[in-house]
Amino acid sequence: MEKQVIIRKKEKVERLVEKLKKAVSFYIVDFTGLNANEMNNLRRRFKNNNFEYFVTKNTILRLASEKLGFEQISEIITGVNAISISYEDPIGPAKIIAGFYKEKNLLSMKLCYIEGQWFSSQDIKKIADLPSKEILLGQLLNLLNSPVNQFVTLMKNIVCNFVRVLDEIKGVKEKESKEAEEIIEVKEEPLPKKEEREEAKDVKEVKDVKERKEPKESKETKETKETKEPEEIKKTKETKESKETKETKKQNKPNKL
Structure with missing residues (x-):
């Protein structure tokens, strides 16, 4: 009897492992507070949209998560848990969970897995607001058309x-x-070299000195000229007077008989 129980338990673990491997997304939810009618209503919603929904024991869920290496699941396994699995539309179950919670204020998501990424309960609203697969396909068709x-x-x-x-x-x-x-x-237009600049500077200085000297030399020459002119006049005058004196003496000299 115990052996059969163990075998059935292993079979359930294997089936759950296979389901989770094939899933594009799965959602683990806490259904505390739901009565039988509400549970049936919720199950029909998932089934009508081609999503699986079932209650699972924590031991089965724990063993399956250990086989898959999903440590995140082991951290939230408490209370009563159910799983919704999608094999095509990763966002669809989130919309149903969010819509049911809005109507009944019941059913809370604990953890979800979407194509290799893990999301917490705080992300459920953001995920539910994403466009569904049908809308995304419609947008793609519009682009292709x-x-x-x-x-x-x-x-x-x-x-x-x-x-x-x-x-x-x-x-x-x-x-x-x-x-x-x-x-x-x-x-x-190259700039003059250092030597050329210095040579030009020296030439300018010599020119300035020469310009300052020229007025002085000109003045001295003028004075020399003025001094020289009276001397020539005086010499000419003396020559003239000497000639006149000589002629006078000649005239006054008696003739010899």
Whole structure:
């Protein structure tokens, strides 16, 4: 008898392991407070949307989670627990759980697994507000039904971006060309070397000194000229007087008989 119990227990664990392996998502909920009618109502909602929903014993759930390496499940196994499993739509069960809780103020989610990610009870509302698989498929079909419009829009964006890039490249090249021309102009007028600057400075100083001396020399020359002129006049006068005296003496000299 005990052996049969152990075998059935192992079978239940294996079945649960297989279900959880195939699931795209599963939700572990606490159904405390629900009566039989409410439980049946909730079960029909899941079944009508192709989701599994069943109550499981904590020992079975613990053993299955250990086999799968789901340590997160072991941390929340207390009280009474049920599991909802989805094999296609990962968000659908969350919508049913959130809707039922809003109506009855009963049924709380403990933990959920969605395609490799774990979420806590605080995330149930965010998950429930996500678009369902049908809505996402409808949006995808709308996109696929208008490939021409999308292609035209895409090509227009590509052309606009390409033109914008060309304009930016052109602006950069014009700027570089202008800077290159300025550099060439600067090179054509080289600055004088240090020796040339010093030589130019010396020439300027000599020129300044010469300009300061020229007025003084000019003045001295003028004075010399003025002094020289009376002397020449005096000498001429003396020569004239000497000549006149000589002629007078000649006239006064008696003739010899």
